[in-house]
Amino acid sequence: MSQITVTYPQGFYPIYIGRNIYATLRETLADKSYVVISDSNVAPLYAAQFSDALAHITFPAGEQHKNLQTVNDLYSQVLAAGLDRTGTIVALGGGVTGDMAGFVAATYMRGVNLVQCPTSLLSMVDSSVGGKVGVDLPEGKNLVGAFKQPVMVLVDLETLHTLPADEFASGMAEVVKHGVLDNPELFAWIEQNGHELAPAHPFMEALVTDAIEVKRATVQDDPFELHGKRALLNLGHTFGHAIEQVSGYAVKHGFGVAMGMVVAARISAELNHSDSTLPTRIENTLNKVGLPTRIPAHLDVDEIIAAMGSDKKKMHGKLRYILPRELGECFISADVPTQLIKQTLADLSM
Amino acid sequence: MSQITVTYPQGFYPIYIGRNIYATLRETLADKSYVVISDSNVAPLYAAQFSDALAHITFPAGEQHKNLQTVNDLYSQVLAAGLDRTGTIVALGGGVTGDMAGFVAATYMRGVNLVQCPTSLLSMVDSSVGGKVGVDLPEGKNLVGAFKQPVMVLVDLETLHTLPADEFASGMAEVVKHGVLDNPELFAWIEQNGHELAPAHPFMEALVTDAIEVKRATVQDDPFELHGKRALLNLGHTFGHAIEQVSGYAVKHGFGVAMGMVVAARISAELNHSDSTLPTRIENTLNKVGLPTRIPAHLDVDEIIAAMGSDKKKMHGKLRYILPRELGECFISADVPTQLIKQTLADLSM
Numbered sequence: 084m085s086q087i088t089v090t091y092p093q094g095f096y097p098i099y100i101g102r103n104i105y106a107t108l109r110e111t112l113a114d115k116s117y118v119v120i121s122d123s124n125v126a127p128l129y130a131a132q133f134s135d136a137l138a139h140i141t142f143p144a145g146e147q148h149k150n151l152q153t154v155n156d157l158y159s160q161v162l163a164a165g166l167d168r169t170g171t172i173v174a175l176g177g178g179v180t181g182d183m184a185g186f187v188a189a190t191y192m193r194g195v196n197l198v199q200c201p202t203s204l205l206s207m208v209d210s211s212v213g214g215k216v217g218v219d220l221p222e223g224k225n226l227v228g229a230f231k232q233p234v235m236v237l238v239d240l241e242t243l244h245t246l247p248a249d250e251f252a253s254g255m256a257e258v259v260k261h262g263v264l265d266n267p268e269l270f271a272w273i274e275q276n277g278h279e280l281a282p283a284h285p286f287m288e289a290l291v292t293d294a295i296e297v298k299r300a301t302v303q304d305d306p307f308e309l310h311g312k313r314a315l316l317n318l319g320h321t322f323g324h325a326i327e328q329v330s331g332y333a334v335k336h337g338f339g340v341a342m343g344m345v346v347a348a349r350i351s352a353e354l355n356h357s358d359s360t361l362p363t364r365i366e367n368t369l370n371k372v373g374l375p376t377r378i379p380a381h382l383d384v385d386e387i388i389a390a391m392g393s394d395k396k397k398m399h400g401k402l403r404y405i406l407p408r409e410l411g412e413c414f415i416s417a418d419v420p421t422q423l424i425k426q427t428l429a430d431l432s433m
Numbered sequence: 434m435s436q437i438t439v440t441y442p443q444g445f446y447p448i449y450i451g452r453n454i455y456a457t458l459r460e461t462l463a464d465k466s467y468v469v470i471s472d473s474n475v476a477p478l479y480a481a482q483f484s485d486a487l488a489h490i491t492f493p494a495g496e497q498h499k500n501l502q503t504v505n506d507l508y509s510q511v512l513a514a515g516l517d518r519t520g521t522i523v524a525l526g527g528g529v530t531g532d533m534a535g536f537v538a539a540t541y542m543r544g545v546n547l548v549q550c551p552t553s554l555l556s557m558v559d560s561s562v563g564g565k566v567g568v569d570l571p572e573g574k575n576l577v578g579a580f581k582q583p584v585m586v587l588v589d590l591e592t593l594h595t596l597p598a599d600e601f602a603s604g605m606a607e608v609v610k611h612g613v614l615d616n617p618e619l620f621a622w623i624e625q626n627g628h629e630l631a632p633a634h635p636f637m638e639a640l641v642t643d644a645i646e647v648k649r650a651t652v653q654d655d656p657f658e659l660h661g662k663r664a665l666l667n668l669g670h671t672f673g674h675a676i677e678q679v680s681g682y683a684v685k686h687g688f689g690v691a692m693g694m695v696v697a698a699r700i701s702a703e704l705n706h707s708d709s710t711l712p713t714r715i716e717n718t719l720n721k722v723g724l725p726t727r728i729p730a731h732l733d734v735d736e737i738i739a740a741m742g743s744d745k746k747k748m749h750g751k752l753r754y755i756l757p758r759e760l761g762e763c764f765i766s767a768d769v770p771t772q773l774i775k776q777t778l779a780d781l782s783m
């Protein structure tokens with residue numbers, strides 16, 4: 084089992100990464116009361132491992148249920164379970180569960196303890212670390228949310244065995260992203276060996292730990308996203324979110340991020356901010372772990388650009404773009420011509 | 434104009450108390466964009482003073498609209514107004530507006546700046562200070578919420594001229610409460626002169642400032658309500674909330690708090706924690722400012738006791754009661770026999 088400690092201005096929390104580690108919760112929480120929130124896919128698989136919970140609360144799986152109506156239902160069920168303000172909410176599942184159960188934990192009775200148990204690769208290496216929780220509005224993703232630090236994160240790699248292959252690939256997009264951002268060795272390992280990766284691979288614990296470590300280092304000094312540094316984590320996301328949105332979320336998050344990273348890399352090379360070989364290396368590495376790097380042709384380029392305008396990562400009304408300079412170094416630019424974005428999206432459309 | 438500065442672990446904010454002071458907002462915010470949220474009663478009276486807002490957003494007045502559906506509507510309107518995450522939400526109104534617009538500010542795009550402009554006496558001396566924001570669930574009041582510190586509070590006493598008389602009295606319940614909690618001189622002044630109080634009274638600025646100062650001193654070292662001290666502010670509230678709830682909120686908050694303070698004072702005297710004259714002094718002082726101290730006979734005592742059980746101020750499943758020991762000193766007790774509560778409620782019922 085590996086451990087990473089995340090510190091933030093008011094405290095710290097441990098992330099445990101290993102196999103069959105949920106018993107850690109009972110050892111740590113001792114007699115504290117808790118409820119488990121998970122979706123209809125994950126609950127039948129893993130909720131039973133939390134046998135002493137006050138209640139197992141389940142909501143219908145899928146991003147389309149990450150809305151305020153579901154949150155409303157969760158509040159009522161948590162209340163009915165008798166959880167008081169000294170209690171704990173365990174978010175057991177992927178990013179949707181972590182975001183939504185995390186938002187409930189941030190706001191139920193003005194905040195109760197949160198334990199994140201991510202069961203998808205994406206949520207393990209990304210959303211369960213850093214304290215961002217959120218809910219979608221009809222107008223866009225994560226437009227409502229909070230910063231809610233967990234008291235503990237339990238990353239059980241065994242849960243990856245039940246993760247669909249495309250969800251595993253989707254998570255790898257964030258692992259690759261973290262390599263591009265801050266760990267060239269991690270990127271190089273995937274570039275070489277990405278095709279062998281699978282949940283049982285002996286390198287999974289190290290790979291997940293390395294990827295989490297990039298996120299930890301990035302969020303640690305910027306827990307409320309006040310500086311530029313944390314914004315770098317949005318590499319590929321401004322484009323990716325827009326692609327996801329225009330597809331009606333038929334394009335998975337990681338797939339959108341993969342496409343978005345390629346857009347960013349091509350733009351960076353085109354503007355001479357990076358070596359011209361970088362886009363190809365990133366594309367090949369993404370393909371090696373089963374990720375698409377072309378934008379489905381039926382998605383309208385102008386609609387994608389319009390969707391970017393509603394992104395909440397605007398600062399003073401202006402969109403900022405994260406571009407790679409080289410492996411391990413990215414930067415923020417507000418100066419990307421819309422025409423170049425349009426051309427790049429069109430080139431990648433097929 | 435008076436000023437109080439509230440400090441909390443991550444910063445501080447000023448409270449300005451005076452007459453015709455909303456221009457302070459424009460001077461302070463300078464070119465920052467903001468929206469004003471107020472209810473259908475307050476908007477026509479005062480929203481025009483914020484002429485450079487991105488939008489004036491109005492919701493239907495009344496506690497029955499302090500729910501997640503209204504919050505949902507507010508999110509959409511704030512988004513439509515184009516407020517980005519560097520913007521500010523101005524909560525212009527009473528407690529419902531401060532709670533709900535404050536919750537929107539705490540959660541819209543994971544939090545934007547909040548300026549509280551309380552227009553009722555109750556919200557001036559209580560809810561606008563301390564950072565508690567919240568929304569009701571069908572199951573009870575403020576069961577959802579956050580701790581959201583404002584960047585500034587503007588208390589314009591001129592707004593009290595349009596406050597209905599019973600709302601003014603309702604606010605005085607919290608002023609009296611703050612006297613009982615921590616300012617015997619404030620209490621004594623009201624005991625002597627309470628009948629002359631009115632919005633134009635020259636002592637209003639001092640009275641409101643003194644009452645806010647009690648709240649500031651209490652919340653300052655306990656911003657997240659982790660210690661007992663802040664819980665003292667709930668004097669009269671466990672009983673009062675239950676009375677309000679059973680009345681279907683026909684009993685105003687301050688009226689419920691007034692009744693609840695009398696219940697608490699009588700229980701304290703009955704258990705020999707306080708002098709036997711204290712309940713009468715508190716009752717007389719509350720009556721002097723036009724507050725009721727008897728519980729409407731049609732409210733069922735057993736229902737009131739049952740409603741107390743759903744109060745979120747439970748700790749480890751046990752209800753705690755705030756009792757006055759003497760003027761300026763209250764304490765927390767978990768040891769109050771239910772039979773005594775029942776008897777006291779019955780005695781006051783008429």
